[in-house]
Amino acid sequence: MQLDSKSPTGPIEKRWEDHRFHLKLVNPANKRKYTILVVGTGLAGGSAAATLAELGYKVKCFCFQDSPRRAHSIAAQGGINAAKNYHNDGDSVYRLFYDTVKGGDFRSRESNVYRLAALSLNIIDQCVAQGVPFAREYSGYLDNRSFGGAQVSRTFYARGQTGQQLLLGAYQALERQIGAGAVEMFPRTEMLDLIVVDGKARGIVTRNLLTGKMESHMGDAVVLGTGGYGNVFYLSTNAKGCNATAIWRAHKRGALFANPCFTQIHPTCIPVSGDYQSKLTLMSESLRNDGRVWVPLKKGDKRTASQIPEAERDYFLERKYPSFGNLVPRDVASRNAKQVCDEGRGVGETGLAVYLDFRDAIQRLGKHVIKERYGNLFDMYQRITGEDPYQEPMRIYPAIHYTMGGLWVDYNLMSNIPGLYVIGEANFSDHGANRLGASALMQGLADGYFVLPNTIGDYLASNKFEKVAASHAAVREAESHVTAITRKLLEAKGTRSVDSYHRELGKIMWERCGMARNAAGLKQALAEIPPLREQFWRDVKVLGSGEELNQSLEKAGRVADFFELAELMCLDALERNESCGGHFREEYQTPEGEAARDDAHYSYAAAWEFRGAGQTPVLHKEPLTFEYVHPAQRSYK
Ligand SMILES: Cc1cc2nc3c(=O)[nH]c(=O)nc-3n(C[C@H](O)[C@H](O)[C@H](O)COP(=O)(O)OP(=O)(O)OC[C@H]3O[C@@H](n4cnc5c(N)ncnc54)[C@H](O)[C@@H]3O)c2cc1C
Secondary structure (H helix, E strand, O other): OOOOOOOOOOOHHHHHHHHHHHOOOOOHHHHOOOEEEEEOOOHHHHHHHHHHHHHOOEEEEEOOOOOHHHOHHHHOOOOEEOOOOOOOOOOOHHHHHHHHHHHOOOOOOHHHHHHHHHHHHHHHHHHHHHOOOOOEOOOOOEOOEOOOOOOOOOEEOOOOOHHHHHHHHHHHHHHHHHHOOOEEEEOOEEEEEEEEEOOEEEEEEEEEOOOOOEEEEEOOEEEEOOOOOHHHHOOOOOOOOOOOHHHHHHHHOOOOEEOOOOEEEEEEEOOOOOOOOOOOOEOOHHHHHOOEEEEEOOOOOOOOHHHOOHHHEEOHHHHHOOOOHHHOOHHHHHHHHHHHHHOOOOOOOOOOOEEEEOHHHHHHHOHHHHHHHHHHHHHHHHHHHOOOOOOOOEEEEEEEEEEOOEEOOOOOOEOOOOOEEEOHHHEOOOOOOOOOOOOHHHHHHHHHHHHHHHHHHHHHHHOOOOOOOOOOHHHHHHHHHHHHHHHHHHHHOOOEOHHHHHHHHHHHHHHHHOOOEOHHHHHHHHHHHHHHHHHHHHHEOOOOOOOOOOHHHHHHHHHHHHHHHHHHHHHHHHHOOOOEOOEOEOOOEOOOOOEOOOHHHHOEEEEEEOOOOOOOOEEEEEEOOOOOOOOOOOOOO
């Protein structure tokens, strides 16, 4: 299979404009003749559905929550990047582009990243016009703060609720179109399969989560904005409902899955407290603007933070990376936290935590300023841990947070299945091997508000679409496939809960394919996962029936997909014999313990083709070339 990224050539700042000019247009009067199915109502799906409807297309939109505005994007705390340079601190589109390519450890497409950086400007204007209440300075300008991997302040924020405010903006736009009859909304509806007719994506099979009713929806194109797959690890900062089912089932219908092993560990999360925990909580990266990360200099120092004098503290990020200090990118901060804990210098009962300390910032700025900046995050920390972070430093540890991998898409955001578009965290596109903080919201909104609405018209205008009847063999086949999976899960009537299997899978993944990986561990995971998956299918216990609200059944289907995806992640991690970004193979590190890339052999996006259950998938490679930001060992010193 030949992968065509459709990445334009020519001067990088002109590529998107030129490309757009050459895309075919759909006449405004013809747009209403096309139906587009949008799965997902987060920042990516919500913005896409609203914009496509505004353009005149007929849109059917789906989400599994009870309301589009409950999509996981609502949880995003810290902010959204844009190269507005309001602080006049040297920012520019080019610098955001540069930081993102470097931050992703040279494993992303330059054309995509430049477009993303350029569109960041439009996003802020769009959201301000919608009334998103970004924080402002006294002057009235929008305020900015800094996030990891950048030496400028370019992160726009709305306290610690940026995702919520941005999603309310997209949701309002979507609701307007629902009210106008241009979008038909299907909440509490889960996509369980993709319908491919004559090689093109033409529909989806869904289950109504309240009644269990299976239905097929047909359209001229399908857009997946279904989020990331971090919950394969069981414990993550993602909402419990986040899952990979939509993209995984599309993968099984032929869509290539790119860089599945590129997962992001976030350095600042509330540490795991026990075996029965089902979720981890993020403490936003924005806190590293004012919080200082440290551990005791001595191993096994059990004194409280306030008893440890300044001279006996190791501010290890500031010491090792004087230029970026506490604002090194996430992969670097996480690895260093793990390293000091592995040395026996971790704090708290388990020793698996480091301090994030606001003492100096409170002394310098006053408690009221810190409260204004991060009040809701401090409250959240206090409610969960029972400790007051204004008095004692927070204890934090890295946790699974984001997935850079996802379905492979070309520059138009179309997968290798014609008519199947993938946007937001669900695709693999812009972040390479490590996403910079505050860039996911930027990418989701760039995809949904600005890229997809331009590119999808070209596909629609270039193809003819026969109506697909409900009786079509491909529709029938997809429906019976979904029904068979549901029946199999219900009929297993085994002994163990879905969660117990998911927890066991997550543990394997965290230990063998988590923050650090090596060939022996990955091989072990590849030996452990298949028998556990088989046991799951034989022995899982799903109570209730398929004709009612049945959350155990929903979870079972998602965990079944996680099992298959987990195996692909380990295979991908094993195949990539280098370290890059969040993919840290212990065998490949520099003498200072940083990720050592192997550009000669691995400068490509790995796009995997599904070849059937139990069969080895086939690897296709999209070579990556760098004309502007030349690959070098990343340095934040
Ligand atoms: C705690 C936390 C804080 C974060 N903070 C930031 C931040 O400050 N800045 C930043 O840039 N990024 C942040 N991120 C990352 C960012 O929030 C996500 O990457 C982004 O919101 C994903 O948006 P999305 O639209 O792609 O997917 P989501 O918001 O996850 O939406 C997915 C949608 O798809 C639907 N869906 C999924 N599967 C199906 C299915 N099978 N059938 C039907 N519907 C389906 C869901 O119902 C939902 O509507 C944070 C992430 C976390 C976990």
